[in-house]
Amino acid sequence: MVLEAKGIKKEFTNGEVSNLVLKGIDFNVDDGEFVAIVGESGSGKSTLLYILAGIDRPTEGSVVLLGKNFADISDKEIAQMRRNDFSFVYQFDNLVPNLTVYENIVLPLVLDKKKESEYKTQAEDVAKYLGIDSALKKFPAQLSGGEQQRVAIARALVTNPKVIFLDEPTGSLDKERGKQVMELLKSINKDKGVALVMITHSQAHAEYASRIVKMEDGLLG
Numbered sequence: 001m002v003l004e005a006k007g008i009k010k011e012f013t014n015g016e017v018s019n020l021v022l023k024g025i026d027f028n029v030d031d032g033e034f035v036a037i038v039g040e041s042g043s044g045k046s047t048l049l050y051i052l053a054g055i056d057r058p059t060e061g062s063v064v065l066l067g068k069n070f071a072d073i074s075d076k077e078i079a080q081m082r083r084n085d086f087s088f089v090y091q092f093d094n095l096v097p098n099l100t101v102y103e104n105i106v107l108p109l110v111l112d113k114k115k116e117s118e119y120k121t122q123a124e125d126v127a128k129y130l131g132i133d134s135a136l137k138k139f140p141a142q143l144s145g146g147e148q149q150r151v152a153i154a155r156a157l158v159t160n161p162k163v164i165f166l167d168e169p170t171g172s173l174d175k176e177r178g179k180q181v182m183e184l185l186k187s188i189n190k191d192k193g194v195a196l197v198m199i200t201h202s203q204a205h206a207e208y209a210s211r212i213v214k215m216e217d218g219l220l221g
């Protein structure tokens, strides 16, 4: 088991108004699984994914990821885990505009103070695997949406994570590019055994996963 979440509730409070967005969610992910979370806009999918990845904390409930209970560790330790053991691909492109593609891909390794000699070949291999090796010296704005999304995936993959969380990775792509990214995610899961937890709006894209769960009004079906 890579992920075990129990009784997750999340309440946002704004002045006197409170909004219970997650109403008690149990969710597990096995080693090497590919799970798609589908559901309407506003149903709480991103909120859940942030909590599973330790970007946000639940109001109630527990998350144990790769054997670590987030309740027992600091945000800093979680951030360190996110650079080493698992990764997150944001819904909206999160590349650094003034860094090259190569620099964007290796950013988690640089932040982790790794030496370039230790990761250069790995970064080039990942770029090749994702078909963006000819773009390494370019800047994000010079790439298509689909290429940018592949750079974000390369950055998520370069650290050899055991789990990758993805928030609508194909949300801003046209049909053909979306399909290409889904094919890539499926091969990453198969070839590298990385567990994937992906939010998607698209039923067709969800079907690339080995399991589909439905989010409805703050609960998982």
Ligand SMILES: Nc1ncnc2c1ncn2[C@@H]1O[C@H](COP(=O)(O)OP(=O)(O)O)[C@@H](O)[C@H]1O
Residues within 6 Å of the ligand: 012, 013, 019, 021, 039, 040, 041, 042, 043, 044, 045, 046, 047, 048
């Ligand atoms: N930081 C926040 N503060 C207050 N409300 C929030 C916050 N983040 C999300 N919400 C609310 O939680 C609900 C679910 O949002 P979200 O998880 O983004 O849904 P989804 O990803 O399924 O579209 C929405 O009503 C949204 O307005």
Ligand SMILES: [Mg+2]
Residues within 6 Å of the ligand: 045, 046, 047, 091, 167
């Ligand atoms: Mg969302």
